[in-house]
Amino acid sequence: MSGAKASRLSATAIPAPLLIGAVFVTLMFACAAAPGLLAPYDPVAFDYSALLKPPSFAHPFGADNFGRDILSRTIYATRIDCQIAFFSTLAPLVIGSLVGLAAGYFGGWLDILLGRVIDLVLTFPFLVIVIAIVAVLGPGLVNMYVAVSIVGWVFYARLMRGEVLVQKQLDYVGAARVLGFGSARILFRHILPNAARPLLVYWVTDMALKILLGSSLGYLGLGAQPPEAEWGVLIADGKNFFTQAWWMTFFPGAAIVVAGLGFSLVGDGLADALDVKR
């Protein structure tokens, strides 16, 4: 059995985009897991002999207006951006899946109610409504997670609902009912695993979007707060010195691009590998 499984996996070559994405994401996780091992300097230590130093061997990404090493700050920032990718998608994934499951399976007034709520939330542009909620709750990472979750679950719910509507028509669901299984068992053990693939793909892609969103809000001063190192915050710090010290904005920006690209490539690769149509 395990032998058959292994051969099946090795028989399918891993496509290049998925591989590249996986390398980027792994690099990001490594930075997030052990920034202390990878970063050459303390990310918050001032060094007045290195003020606005351009990239060199001592400071490969240069130094900022307090002489802090940009490479170290970018590496430490990965930790927060990984957090953003995870925490701002986790609640939407869980809540959206549950709501979508219930609405798709039970239908009726529950489905109608959910449809209206989704329409209502979708009426507002995503960024605008998130910024409005953060403005009410006050800036900061936790409030940003809350704001993103309040809005973000509708996308997962809509996706899950559609998938459940397809799955529940299939014979195996009817067969499960014929075997005398209750709704909870049918929903979670039979429909959920079969409906999860598109959600999984969307989840990974959504992480890329949420890193961009987190950086944007950080840049605007609504997400992570200085002196916390976060890519968006780093770029915001660097924008005043843009003409003298391009490296202050360039390298954190590049990190955002690499992270976003990594998650997108993994998402697309998974979509192909799992045969999910989008």
Add this chain to the structure above:
Amino acid sequence: MSLAPILSVKDLDVVFATPRGPLQAIDGVTLDVRPGEILGLVGESGSGKSVTLRAILRLLRGNAKIGGQIVFRGEHLILATERRMQQLRGASIGMIFQEPMTALNPVLTIGMQIEETLAAHGLREAKARRSRAIELLHQVGIPSPQDRLGGYPHEFSGGMRQRAMIAIALAASPSLLLADEPTTALDVTIQDQILKLLKRLTTELGMAMILVTHDLGVVAETCDRVSVMYAGRVAETAPVDVLFAAPRHAYTHALLRSAPGGGAPRAMLTPIAGQPPQLQAPAQGCAFAPRCEYSEARCLEGRPPMFALGPDQASACHARDRLPPWRAS
């Protein structure tokens, strides 16, 4: 054959509320099944065979209204609570489907699906579940069952999947098995194997079975008794050899005559003229009368009642005694 019926359906009505008005899918169906017996339910598409099965398990959608009586081992299923039905489904009444490709959950192994059914119906011990699962796969003729338990449905061929589905349906030892065209999606050799398997299982386990099919060959090979359905009604019920030798309903007669192989080699087939009736407007009289060669005035005026013709035989046809022998032989 004089055992008390395990399931008796009396005057079953199923009406679907549709946007275009009520649709009478089942109109006064009456049938009995006894332990160890295979009852065939034949009829063309839309005659209400599958709806009858689903009504017995109360698996019809919310827009269906059920009337009449369904008595399973002394219990009125139409009055039973949904909770009670859940207990009965799988445990006492099993069902197998037409498409073994889609009726198995693609993400669970065959073993998991069998064991889940066993667990849901009260077999607590994991070891006992496993050995029972192996026994079941063996029983339905799957070779080296220990190794196949870990296999996913896509690793099984069509015939093997149907066997696996039968194993799942049999897991909790139901006393009644409903089979909804179990061999339609299979090729002929596999079809024959599956039918033999089902026949053997009903004998071995003393289980009753209702076999829905539109294939008269399947009926002739497998069933003990047959009920012929037309437009949501039972036209005729008879032991299988009696029915094939001398049908006593004009519809059965026309149906047998239209089957290939009924006449001389290379002869043209004899179709039944006309179309089945619209179920939105149930016929006043016999539903088959407009297409019937033997119809008379009274056939159109009122519904012919079921005339008992023998211990196991009944027909709702005024022309039952005027039908010519259907085969020249």
